[in-house]
Amino acid sequence: MSMFVTLAIVEDSASIRGTLEKLIADTPGFTCVCACDTGAEALRQIPKFMPDVVIMDIRLPDISGIECTARLKEIVPQTQILMFTVHENNDHVFRALEAGACGYILKRSTPAEIIEAITDIKQGGAPMSSEVARKVVQSFRKAAPAKSPENEQLTRREEEILTLLSQGYANKEIAEKLFIHYDTVRTHLKHIYEKLHVRSRTEAVIKFLH
Amino acid sequence: MSMFVTLAIVEDSASIRGTLEKLIADTPGFTCVCACDTGAEALRQIPKFMPDVVIMDIRLPDISGIECTARLKEIVPQTQILMFTVHENNDHVFRALEAGACGYILKRSTPAEIIEAITDIKQGGAPMSSEVARKVVQSFRKAAPAKSPENEQLTRREEEILTLLSQGYANKEIAEKLFIHYDTVRTHLKHIYEKLHVRSRTEAVIKFLH
DNA sequence: CCCGGTATCCCCCAATTGAGGTATTGAAAG
């Protein structure tokens, strides 16, 4: 299978940059269109060349590779960014993915692994270790409390209270409006949360408002 | 390296269930503590056994494996759930991960691949194809871009926090997600409430969700 | 160089909320 990939390198060490450039030049179908040694230069140059993939050192002399990634993704969102780092599985990697990188390779990787990661990126993958993958999946999970296929049936009173909840009333205000005791409102709320499988009024309101 | 893993199977086909049970029984260190053929039974049985890993068919006779996963993760969050599906790379898989699964295997996988996926899960990984990994990473990323209707003149950070608010996160969770201090989140919230002229998170969310 | 805005972190304190109970009443269902 043949593939044509244009690449950019952002890496402050001239020797590592050279090694990468050579590796790319020696790989059929791969072309390095741009090599930068600072984040500032990357932000100037890369939008001009719009490479398919950027290999981005996570530690740069001026701004961090993470910051650079975030800025680049705003300008050229279609360019995929592969982080290049010495340490695996730390917060930097995680934050880089958050900033818009779609994978990373370790500096100690073999040339074959590097090419494989680039190929994976180009084909729509996201090269990363399993530990980081798990972190990403977990973080992603919390972001989606979306369900609601079968809500258990709320009673009439519970629906009434949920409606007031989603109009922004506090418990005390709901109690006054319904001429019932504050604690009664709280009891109803407990039941509502149970039935909707949520654990806060905000989540209940979100669910109620679709 | 030796490993001891307790497993549960949720799968309506008796033959597939049997095959899996046998595979597990034949693998040193693996024990199947529970096998269910419906989502309802899984919700009753699995919390009792609290297995390390659940192999969950995505298509069940009563509720969906996705719904079942979401409910289970609320009851026994430490149990890892591995989806078991015929089709790769479709919305079901993606939604299962959203619901709290941490990976999946295809029904056509070899026994070795299945054991490998379970081992990966147990060791903190998230077995999935590269296409799905990319989707997850991208979804995860979208926490960063600040797009939204121009509510007052909220800053980018404030909008970001308001977005998380209206996804149901508590302050502590927002702090973790953004890698900032709990108090910083609270400070941003004060400013948000001021600008939106509201007095509680619920009111802010209601306003944000129109 | 100072100033305003943004983002960050810290302190305190009062109020609210969430989660665990228990208990009574009336109505509906068996």
Added chain:
DNA sequence: CTTTCAATACCTCAATTGGGGGATACCGGG
């Protein structure tokens, strides 16, 4: 008649939230 369920009220305890300060750091424009 007994059981169940909905609605009501009360209690305690821990956690979260809201509101009031203040402080530091960075960055950009005048």
